[in-house]
Amino acid sequence: MSAQNTRTLTLDRAAAGRRLHAFYVLTKPRVNTLIVFCAIIGMFLAVPGGLPDPAVVLAATVGIAFVAGAAAAMNCLIESGIDAHMARTRGRPLPRGELNPVETLGFAAILGGAGLLILHQLVNPLTMWLTFATFVGYAVVYTILLKPRTPQNIVIGGASGAMPPVLGWAAVTGEVSADALLLFLIIFAWTPPHFWALALYRTEDYARAGLPMLPVTHGAEYTRLSVLLYTFILFGVTLLPFATRMSGWIYLAAAVALGVSFLRYAWRLYVDYSDALARKTFRFSILYLFLLFAALLTDHYIRF
DSSP, X not given: OOHHHHHHHHHHHHHHHHHXXXXXXXXXXXXXXXXXXXXXXXXXXXXXXXXXXXXXXXXXXXXXXXXXXHHHHHHHHHTXXXXXXXXXXXXXXXXXXXXXXXXXXXXXXXXXXHHHHHIIIIIOHHHHHXXXXXXXIIIIIIIIIITTTOTTHHHHXXXXXXXXXXXXXXXXXXXXXXXXXXXXXXXXXXXXXXXXXXXXXXXXXXXXXXXXXXXXXXXXXXXXXXXXXXXXXXXXXXTHHHHTTSSOHHHHHHHHHHHHHHHHHHHHHHHSOOHHHHHHHHHHHXXXXXXXXXXXXXXXXXXX
16 A cells, blocks of 8 residues: 555544544533433432343433433534534534534434434333433423523423433333432432533623523622522432432431532632632532432442
């Protein structure tokens, strides 16, 4: 093989690698990781004193991850024009021209269709339909209907983001129980303070893009107060698994410690705001959810 052919092959491989990476970025892998983690926690919590079927866990994990990735790709497609005006998102594949809308739509259709097929054939129809409803809730209800129209978009649209543990629970049991809905409620209450912390230090981005996020429509002080109040709500909600005997003392201790830490961030954000603190609050909120659900899982197996 000539040197010229070798260089051409190397360039082709590099271009193919960049395109694959662009498709991967469309799925919002960091967000997807949290979604899948919460779904897996739901699967394990659904089994008292034992382990779920590994085949079901694998199939449900792949199926949910695929559909979540498809929903993220659709969000990127629908908001590509908005993303181009925001510093946080202008590096995504569509604004950069690395992928076009037809490719993105095809990728989302194939990935989402494969995920739903896996869930229907290898898990159960209930999980498939709940996952499809979650897809519609995020890609259509939140992205198209709520986000451009109301500053409460993340509160209402947070229902779709709170579904992963319910999907995991349904995958293993074939039903949705009250305990599964408690997990849903925790994430539902967590979403506003988590997202508004981000919105506070990205207010100019959202204003430039014309999106009616809370700090844009109601101001920073009102948003900081909302973060604090919702964090109090979250603290109370996280105590419910102990109150209903879904969990024991280990989880309670973790929930209180993590809740006090989150409240401390929210209080500081309210009385002494800075963009740096808002960034720290946002990052802590992600760690908070990981640790809270990990504590719930640990408590579950120690008790049983």
